[in-house]
Structure formats: C-alpha cells, structure tokens
Amino acid sequence: MIVRNCLRTVAILRTTLATAALIALAGGASAQDKPAAPGPIVKTLLQATTTADGKAFAYPDGKPLVTARLVELPPGGEIIRHRHAVSPFIYILEGELTIASDSMPTQVYKAGDSYMEQAAWHSGRNLSDKPVRLLSVYPSAEGVALSERPQ
Numbered sequence: 001m002i003v004r005n006c007l008r009t010v011a012i013l014r015t016t017l018a019t020a021a022l023i024a025l026a027g028g029a030s031a032q033d034k035p036a037a038p039g040p041i042v043k044t045l046l047q048a049t050t051t052a053d054g055k056a057f058a059y060p061d062g063k064p065l066v067t068a069r070l071v072e073l074p075p076g077g078e079i080i081r082h083r084h085a086v087s088p089f090i091y092i093l094e095g096e097l098t099i100a101s102d103s104m105p106t107q108v109y110k111a112g113d114s115y116m117e118q119a120a121w122h123s124g125r126n127l128s129d130k131p132v133r134l135l136s137v138y139p140s141a142e143g144v145a146l147s148e149r150p151q
Contacts, residue, residue, distance in 0.1 A: 046114040051087045053103040053118040062141035073132040079124035082147040088138040095132035
C-alpha cells in the first residue's frame with residue numbers, strides 16, 4: 001500500500017512537471033511570436049526652481065489651471081513688452097527667438113531650447129527670415145491673467 005501510494009505520487013509529480021514544462025514552452029513560444037512593444041524614449045526638457053533670470057517662482061493660490069499655447073511668430077514679428085504673474089515654461093520648436101528683458105542681458109533661444117520665462121518686463125522678436133514656433137505652458141490658477149502689458 002505504501003509503495004502503491006508512492007508510485008501514485010511519483011506519477012502525479014511527473015504529470016505536473018510535464019504540464020508545467022508544456023505551459024512554459026507554450027508561453028515562451030507566444031512571447032517569441034509577439035515581440036515586446038518598444039518602450040518610450042524620455043527626454044527631460046527642463047527641471048527648474050527659478051525663472052530664466054534666476055528668480056524663484058511660486059504657484060498662485062486658487063483653483064489650479066494650466067494653459068498651453070502654440071505660438072508662431074513670423075519673420076520680423078514681435079511679441080510686445082509684457083510680464084507674467086506666473087512664469088510660463090517655454091519650449092522652442094522651430095526658429096530663433098530673441099528676448100530683451102529688464103532683468104538680464106538679451107538672450108537668443110533656438111529650436112530645442114527650453115526655459116522658464118522671467119517675471120520682469122520683457123519682449124520677444126524674430127530677427128530671422130524663418131518663422132519661430134514655440135510651446136508656452138502656464139502653470140497658473142483660475143482668474144490669474146496669463147500676462148500684462150504696461151499701461
């Protein structure tokens with residue numbers, strides 16, 4: 001009786017091992033049939049605690065609101081003098097943008113550059129013969145103006 005139970009246990013173990021081997025082979029075969037999808041390529045564009053002119057920025061009180069804008073500035077075009085209550089994140093998609101500011105020397109930003117815009121009064125110009133395209137993201141709050149112009 002003990003021998004019979006041992007033989008039965010061995011048979012069950014063999015069947016279990018064979019089944020596990022078949023499942024593993026089947027799983028391996030299907031994984032080879034379907035290659036894994038490629039993962040994302042991640043590039044950090046900016047990580048900052050200050051604006052372009054070195055000033056610390058803070059988010060306003062109130063209900064959070066994020067506004068994202070695509071801006072195109074034609075050759076010779078100008079973004080008139082203004083400032084922001086909350087500095088936007090800027091990413092230059094195409095062209096070159098020249099920024100004149102009260103708080104720092106003139107800066108030229110090119111395609112692929114990103115920065116947190118300064119809080120001081122500033123203006124932007126496209127001095128090239130090609131359009132400038134940029135993404136501007138304002139991390140602000142409801143009721144806060146995105147920019148103000150001098151009176």
